[in-house]
Amino acid sequence: MKRLLVLLVVLAGISACGYDDTVVPRPDDAATTSTSPPTTTPCDNDGTQLRSYAPDSGPVGGDAVQAIKARGRLVAGVAADALLLGARNPARNRIEGFDIDMVYAIAGEIFGETDRAALDRANRVELKVITAAQRIPFLQDGTVDIVARNFTVTCTRWQDIAFSEVYYQAGQKLLVGLDSGIDGVDDLADERICAPAGTTTVDNLADVAPDATIVTAPNISACMILFQNGDADGVSSDDTVLAGLAAQDPYAEVLDTAPLSKEPYGIGVGQDNVDLVRLVNQVLEDMRRDGRWRASYDTWLKPELKVSGVQPEPVYGR
Structure with missing residues (x-):
């Protein structure tokens, strides 16, 4: 399976x-753009x-x-x-x-x-x-x-x-394996957590779980492959994305914890x-x-x- x-x-x-x-x-056709620069706030x-x-x-x-x-x-x-x-x-x-x-x-x-x-x-x-x-x-x-x-x-x-x-x-959460022993951010020390490169997820993980080992991959599919192959202990992304992944993998669960970030x-x-x-x-x-x-x-x-x-x-x- x-x-x-x-x-x-x-x-x-x-x-x-x-x-x-x-x-x-x-x-x-030759593209044009608006000539008026946006105002700054x-x-x-x-x-x-x-x-x-x-x-x-x-x-x-x-x-x-x-x-x-x-x-x-x-x-x-x-x-x-x-x-x-x-x-x-x-x-x-x-x-x-x-x-x-x-x-x-x-x-x-x-x-x-x-x-x-x-x-x-x-x-x-x-x-x-x-x-x-x-x-x-x-x-x-x-x-x-x-x-x-x-x-x-x-x-x-x-x-x-x-x-x-x-x-x-949306809110950032964690996907881990069933019975992984990971119940929240406090359990991430020395755990390998994958997140897609170029996302705010990577920065947020570094802030809330500085002792975790952050693994990056080109996209969420690559993170899931690392997780399923045992090369990552969990995946972090938005709750919307993780819900879709968990729906496809009966061995994974999204932790029912407060979001790590908005x-x-x-x-x-x-x-x-x-x-x-x-x-x-x-x-x-x-x-x-x-x-x-x-x-x-x-x-x-x-x-x-x-x-x-x-x-x-x-x-x-x-």
Whole structure:
């Protein structure tokens, strides 16, 4: 059984390393970006980092949005190995999850179509599978328009890119083996805990468990392989990600402890593309009002997390 589970995770990791879903890319038109630089706001991770740009009261869409329309598709950086958030469904041969629903809602606003099947038929969405470490560089060089990949909003990251309002409040937890003897952070001394490189998880672990041995891997699938092979004693990530892993491995459990940290998810956008951020925030406001956010949460996250979800209230002021 364990060998089968390892094989399944390996396959997920393979797809995560080089799979661009949904469309065959067409030549891009010359992209333009908003010429007005974003205003700066003091930020110290006490809540001010959650401030984003308020939706426009007038027509939505400036240079960045118009460039996407001219190209004919939205390019989104996503995960393909995070069950519940963004993972390949082999039966449907497509990537699905809570984060993916956010991407299609944004594309629907840009192209005037809310149905995923219609967007796919028109090749309006390109899901580009990326690693956590590629999120910021790919936004900076224009490889992707947005990133919807369990992306925690921080002040440090605001220096390099922009974020939407928070669309989900996650928390960092620990996945360990059944009967491992690990009941919480106090038991992590000399234990090998894996976390994906380029994530806030690594920094948080170093702060709360300085005596643990932190092992990094390119993605969460690789961490799970190390864990299942006995090369790591546990895995740390957001509760949403770990819930998906535990659902696939009967020998693992997510510790029912207080989160090690708060992980507010935002949609990542290029720093100068403020008009696109405003559009994304309008989409999230609409999803709150019409129930699409709750429907997506109830489909993907509620069955495993076992709690009712509440969409975070927006915080504006940039």
